[in-house]
Amino acid sequence: MKGSNLTMPFTTHTRKSIEEMLTSLGLSSIEDLFSSIPEDVKLNRPLELPEGLSEQETTQLMENMLNSNKTLSSYKVSLVGAGVYNHYIPAAVNSIVSLPGFVTPYTPYQPEASQGILTAAFEYQTMVCELTGMEVANASLYDGSTAAAEAVLMALRVGKGERVFLSKGIHPYYREVIKTYLSDRIAVVKELPLSSTGTTADLRNEDLGKGDVVVVQSPNFFGVIEDLDAWAKAAEEKGAIAVHVFTEALSLAVLKSPGEAGFHITAGEGQSFGLPPSFGGPLLGVFATRMKYVRQMPGRVAGETRDAKGRRGFVFTLSTREQHIRRARATSNVCTNVQLNAVAAAVYLSLMGPSLVDLARDNAARAHYLYKKVQEVPGVKPAFDGEFFNEFTVCLPVPAAKARDSLLEMGFLAGVPVVEIDADADDKQLLVAVTEKVAPQSMDEFVTAMKKVCQ
Amino acid sequence: MKKEEYQVVFEISDQEQTGRIVNSEGIKPYFFAPEVERKDAPRLPRVAEVEVTRHYTRLAEMNLGVDHTFYPLGSCTMKYNPRFSLRLASHAGATDIHPLQPLDDLQGALEVLFHLEQMLAETVGLHAVTLMPAAGAHGELTGLLILAAYLRENGFTKKKKIIVPDTAHGTNPASCTMAGFEAVEVKSGPEGFVRAKDVESMIDDETAGIMLTNPNTFGIFERDFKKIAHMVHEAGGLVYMDGANMNALLGIVRPGDMGADIVQLNLHKTFGTPHGGGGPGSGPVAVRDFLEPFLPGERIVKKDGKFVLEKRAHTIGRVRAFPGHFAVAVQALAYMIRLGSDGLKRVAEIAVLNARYLRALLEKHFYMPYATETLHEFVITDKYQKEKKGITALDMAKALLDRGFHPPTVYFPITVQGAIMIEPTETESKETLEAFARALLEIAASEPEEVKKSPQNTPVGRLDEVGAARNPRLRYTFPEG
Numbered sequence: 001m002k003g004s005n006l007t008m009p010f011t012t013h014t015r016k017s018i019e020e021m022l023t024s025l026g027l028s029s030i031e032d033l034f035s036s037i038p039e040d041v042k043l044n045r046p047l048e049l050p051e052g053l054s055e056q057e058t059t060q061l062m063e064n065m066l067n068s069n070k071t072l073s074s075y076k077v078s079l080v081g082a083g084v085y086n087h088y089i090p091a092a093v094n095s096i097v098s099l100p101g102f103v104t105p106y107t108p109y110q111p112e113a114s115q116g117i118l119t120a121a122f123e124y125q126t127m128v129c130e131l132t133g134m135e136v137a138n139a140s141l142y143d144g145s146t147a148a149a150e151a152v153l154m155a156l157r158v159g160k161g162e163r164v165f166l167s168k169g170i171h172p173y174y175r176e177v178i179k180t181y182l183s184d185r186i187a188v189v190k191e192l193p194l195s196s197t198g199t200t201a202d203l204r205n206e207d208l209g210k211g212d213v214v215v216v217q218s219p220n221f222f223g224v225i226e227d228l229d230a231w232a233k234a235a236e237e238k239g240a241i242a243v244h245v246f247t248e249a250l251s252l253a254v255l256k257s258p259g260e261a262g263f264h265i266t267a268g269e270g271q272s273f274g275l276p277p278s279f280g281g282p283l284l285g286v287f288a289t290r291m292k293y294v295r296q297m298p299g300r301v302a303g304e305t306r307d308a309k310g311r312r313g314f315v316f317t318l319s320t321r322e323q324h325i326r327r328a329r330a331t332s333n334v335c336t337n338v339q340l341n342a343v344a345a346a347v348y349l350s351l352m353g354p355s356l357v358d359l360a361r362d363n364a365a366r367a368h369y370l371y372k373k374v375q376e377v378p379g380v381k382p383a384f385d386g387e388f389f390n391e392f393t394v395c396l397p398v399p400a401a402k403a404r405d406s407l408l409e410m411g412f413l414a415g416v417p418v419v420e421i422d423a424d425a426d427d428k429q430l431l432v433a434v435t436e437k438v439a440p441q442s443m444d445e446f447v448t449a450m451k452k453v454c455q
Numbered sequence: 456m457k458k459e460e461y462q463v464v465f466e467i468s469d470q471e472q473t474g475r476i477v478n479s480e481g482i483k484p485y486f487f488a489p490e491v492e493r494k495d496a497p498r499l500p501r502v503a504e505v506e507v508t509r510h511y512t513r514l515a516e517m518n519l520g521v522d523h524t525f526y527p528l529g530s531c532t533m534k535y536n537p538r539f540s541l542r543l544a545s546h547a548g549a550t551d552i553h554p555l556q557p558l559d560d561l562q563g564a565l566e567v568l569f570h571l572e573q574m575l576a577e578t579v580g581l582h583a584v585t586l587m588p589a590a591g592a593h594g595e596l597t598g599l600l601i602l603a604a605y606l607r608e609n610g611f612t613k614k615k616k617i618i619v620p621d622t623a624h625g626t627n628p629a630s631c632t633m634a635g636f637e638a639v640e641v642k643s644g645p646e647g648f649v650r651a652k653d654v655e656s657m658i659d660d661e662t663a664g665i666m667l668t669n670p671n672t673f674g675i676f677e678r679d680f681k682k683i684a685h686m687v688h689e690a691g692g693l694v695y696m697d698g699a700n701m702n703a704l705l706g707i708v709r710p711g712d713m714g715a716d717i718v719q720l721n722l723h724k725t726f727g728t729p730h731g732g733g734g735p736g737s738g739p740v741a742v743r744d745f746l747e748p749f750l751p752g753e754r755i756v757k758k759d760g761k762f763v764l765e766k767r768a769h770t771i772g773r774v775r776a777f778p779g780h781f782a783v784a785v786q787a788l789a790y791m792i793r794l795g796s797d798g799l800k801r802v803a804e805i806a807v808l809n810a811r812y813l814r815a816l817l818e819k820h821f822y823m824p825y826a827t828e829t830l831h832e833f834v835i836t837d838k839y840q841k842e843k844k845g846i847t848a849l850d851m852a853k854a855l856l857d858r859g860f861h862p863p864t865v866y867f868p869i870t871v872q873g874a875i876m877i878e879p880t881e882t883e884s885k886e887t888l889e890a891f892a893r894a895l896l897e898i899a900a901s902e903p904e905e906v907k908k909s910p911q912n913t914p915v916g917r918l919d920e921v922g923a924a925r926n927p928r929l930r931y932t933f934p935e936g
Contacts, residue, residue: 280777
């Protein structure tokens with residue numbers, strides 16, 4: 001037993017029990033356990049990693065690193081959004097999703113011992129259907145961007161098409177992920193430009209055909225609400241498959257839903273429902289579609305059924321779509337998703353209930369207040385004049401990154417310079433998100449600071 | 456309406472949700488133009504906080520987790536999740552930070568990722584790591600897209616086939632398809648591992664690479680790995696190793712040293728982060744030096760004492776909008792720091808010791824498809840029990856639930872009939888292993904009528920899965936009116 005540290009944490013064995021176990025196996029040393037491995041591939045030296053530490057030392061070391069991050073709550077105001085939003089999280093969400101019964105199981109392969117996860121997944125799917133106006137939702141995908149990419153792949157399967165039209169109002173990172181997923185297999189990807197209102201150019205002018213895939217984000221990356229009816233109608237007329245993408249799930253509470261408008265698939269980010277920003281992960285990929293396409297849907301889906309005694313229960317179902325059954329011909333390779341975050345969203349939405357609509361109106365009200373107020377700053381103009389939800393883009397008289405840095409010195413986190421996400425963008429554009437965490441008074445202070453910076 | 460055993464949240468009667476959750480005082484609600492607004496409000500439950508808490512606490516109690524019991528789910532590495540790392544993941548410096556803050560304000564986050572990348576790279580013996588992939592399958596896709604980009608860059612346009620063993624996880628062939636490859640199956644040899652000569656006969660101009668899980672899903676070490684890697688390299692292809700079973704090899708074997716060019720790891724398996732009932736996990740990808748320029752997203756580099764981000768020339772592009780599952784990375788780094796070099800090796804040693812000990816307790820009583828030596832997991836089957844008494848793997852799994860254990864993985868690998876795949880992990884005691892073996896042997900010796908009644912001690916009995924698929928009810932239906 002040379003070389004190894006017998007006091008390694010998280011095992012229960014004593015030196016004695018290890019010896020007993022080895023003896024019963026007819027082995028004389030731990031090394032004998034690995035005799036099936038050819039000698040010429042063995043490492044035969046310790047990994048060049050530091051020696052282990054105590055729990056307290058490790059915690060201190062980790063906290064030192066984490067403490068050197070500046071948290072969002074430490075700024076006088078934080079207006080950063082662009083796909084991850086700084087919402088208030090009710091305390092009960094964290095206490096519930098910390099319960100061992102939610103944290104420590106694996107994917108529910110044994111439904112009888114996983115009814116809690118499966119029931120919560122069923123509830124979550126129902127809430128997603130209600131919010132999106134769709135007929136069926138899956139139990140989650142990784143995040144909004146991967147959900148959007150999966151939506152495009154599914155739309156190509158459904159329509160048997162080969163062409164994808166992406167609005168330039170889609171978050172640049174989402175567009176990038178979609179293109180990564182398409183790799184070089186789908187040749188034609190046309191990007192549709194924005195008009196002066198900030199909405200995507202009229203789809204009716206495009207040479208659209210049957211089975212083509214059209215993708216629009218609303219509210220879009222710049223915050224502007226797109227005309228979903230027009231998109232769905234244009235797609236319908238040409239036989240195209242319409243995909244809706246969103247990054248701010250809270251907007252679904254008040255804005256026309258993709259289901260109402262007639263979209264075929266919707267996919268987006270659910271982080272606003274009870275999940276912290278966490279440096280962008282883990283988040284929550286929301287995915288919903290029409291029942292007639294359910295067999296092309298990626299990811300797990302919980303369904304209701306009964307046991308022999310007639311008791312209601314839930315199982316993951318329609319699994320012949322999935323990789324563990326269909327292997328190379330599965331609708332997706334996804335296995336582990338973000339189930340715990342879907343539970344968090346279900347808990348959050350249960351706690352908020354119908355007041356989610358009020359929260360959405362609150363966010364919109366604050367954002368519209370700042371939108372108006374910030375125009376008091378000489379030289380600051382809205383980048384677009386279209387209607388928005390809780391995020392908007394302004395044009396500054398100075399480069400946005402420079403203004404952001406100056407405001408940072410005064411303690412304000414001003415938003416995201418668009419050029420930092422999209423290199424082709426105007427470097428004076430600043431993307432600003434306003435949630436219930438931004439107090440009206442701090443917005444006034446922010447605008448006062450802006451006046452100094454934009455001189 | 457029929458009263459159900461337990462409710463879904465929508466069935467909890469309408470309650471007053473008193474008390475505001477957020478500060479909306481003095482904010483005049485904003486109303487959009489009618490054509491912009493939705494027609495009907497979403498029907499969300501109207502339940503008071505106390506009942507929400509009780510409802511979900513009840514649900515949590517209906518799940519079995521590692522905290523409750525032994526969870527020997529093969530190939531899933533269900534080890535104990537240390538609490539100190541869970542606590543670190545909820546530190547404000549981990550949760551209350553935004554990926555688009557200025558980098559000066561995020562140095563700690565970049566440091567965490569940078570260190571974890573380096574430690575994982577040393578652990579697998581490769582040059583560079585990306586933490587962007589969100590789960591194991593996402594890592595597979597990322598690795599294969601890197602492979603595809605490399606082949607494209609080098610003009611190997613004919614190379615479209617990836618050799619995948621018949622024992623691979625379903626995600627492997629599915630990832631091949633998603634990345635634009637064709638998965639071609641190689642059969643395992645008579646001893647339960649892939650033989651070099653079988654791979655040799657499959658290699659041709661179209662071979663893009665091979666995807667091997669090592670140890671494989673039988674827990675058997677792929678002892679021809681190095682030879683196979685050499686052959687694939689000679690043919691101009693690359694070697695992908697699925698690191699789902701890396702728990703067996705920590706500090707013992709490094710995939711890079713035996714010829715793997717691309718490896719994905721599952722932080723939620725090997726590095727102690729919880730699985731959350733199906734994620735979030737994390738599936739970092741490690742690559743050899745010449746593949747580093749293809750890595751997704753931006754690379755974290757240290758320049759003049761500061762961490763900055765750099766985009767690589769041939770990047771495949773982002774596979775996810777933001778850098779990765781940071782909260783999971785925090786836990787994995789804490790786990791690696793706590794264990795250190797010796798501790799990580801000890802993980803593999805005890806994981807293998809436990810698996811071998813449990814195998815020895817069971818192998819006389821169950822059919823084993825291969826007599827070959829195994830590492831961190833092993834596969835037995837229901838052959839004897841089925842032939843003699845009609846007791847199947849599923850029956851035994853359900854009966855284990857009644858005895859308070861989570862069952863092993865059943866009916867996988869698919870190459871063996873009635874497979875029962877057992878992975879105990881290093882965190883289990885000798886007594887637990889013995890108790891589990893006793894329970895399984897007791898079940899195998901029971902009367903079939905009794906076993907087939909299982910499970911009886913669970914909130915519901917065996918559920919009608921066929922009915923669920925035939926008549927899909929995938930959302931709650933609100934009562935009329």
